[in-house]
Amino acid sequence: MTQLYLASGSPRRRELLTQIGVPFTALSAAVDESPLPDEAAPAYVERLAVAKAKAGLAVLPPMDVSARLAVLGADTAVVLDGQILGKPVDREDALAMLAALSGREHNVLTAVALADQQRCLSVCVASQVRFRTISRQEAEAYWASGEPLDKAGSYAIQGLGAIFVQRIEGSYSAVVGLPLSETAALLGQFAIPCWQSLSTR
Numbered sequence: 001m002t003q004l005y006l007a008s009g010s011p012r013r014r015e016l017l018t019q020i021g022v023p024f025t026a027l028s029a030a031v032d033e034s035p036l037p038d039e040a041a042p043a044y045v046e047r048l049a050v051a052k053a054k055a056g057l058a059v060l061p062p063m064d065v066s067a068r069l070a071v072l073g074a075d076t077a078v079v080l081d082g083q084i085l086g087k088p089v090d091r092e093d094a095l096a097m098l099a100a101l102s103g104r105e106h107n108v109l110t111a112v113a114l115a116d117q118q119r120c121l122s123v124c125v126a127s128q129v130r131f132r133t134i135s136r137q138e139a140e141a142y143w144a145s146g147e148p149l150d151k152a153g154s155y156a157i158q159g160l161g162a163i164f165v166q167r168i169e170g171s172y173s174a175v176v177g178l179p180l181s182e183t184a185a186l187l188g189q190f191a192i193p194c195w196q197s198l199s200t201r
């Protein structure tokens with residue numbers, strides 16, 4: 001059986017992977033998340049997902065090359081007018097992001113990568129999210145809730161931020177941080193089935 005590792009400090013990604021019933025071990029691997037000059041958003045998220053998976057492989061203790069293991073990494077960015085909105089650096093940054101997203105549609109890109117000692121496969125999933133108008137007062141109250149702090153684009157669709165979302169087209173789980181249908185397909189390519197958990201229920 002292939003041992004799966006999740007290279008992520010994100011509680012959302014751990015919950016999402018748990019949701020599809022695949023046993024895994026979480027590990028932390030630091031990666032520089034600065035975009036490269038003129039890097040397009042899909043290339044950026046895919047590069048980071050691959051970097052996280054490979055950094056995860058690198059922190060594992062040296063193992064026999066015959067050991068069957070794979071490491072999953074993912075990255076999410078909110079994209080507005082081609083501009084990447086990452087996690088806010090401070091309150092003003094979060095308020096500026098929420099004002100920019102107010103009353104408009106934006107893209108959420110999430111890439112997921114799966115690596116073993118021989119290969120690394122990745123996929124990028126794009127979703128469109130439409131926000132209603134957000135007043136400055138609401139944005140300030142939302143910041144005070146603490147939720148925007150560690151979220152790309154300064155909001156969480158799975159939390160209080162849902163009240164701003166009028167419409168979503170694409171993958172809900174990808175917006176939260178891990179596209180589950182595409183992740184299950186990638187796992188299948190590494191002979192890590194999600195079906196086992198279905199057959200035992």
Ligand SMILES: Cc1cn([C@H]2C[C@H](O)[C@@H](COP(=O)(O)OP(=O)(O)OP(=O)(O)O)O2)c(=O)[nH]c1=O
Pocket residue numbers: 007008009010012013033052074075076077078087108150151152153155156157158175176177
């Ligand atoms: C848009 C959106 C993002 N997010 C989160 C998912 C990610 O945790 C975070 C984007 O930051 P990432 O850099 O993708 O991930 P991370 O640093 O939190 O975790 P990792 O250790 O795996 O690198 O924003 C939500 O939880 N809900 C949302 O609606």
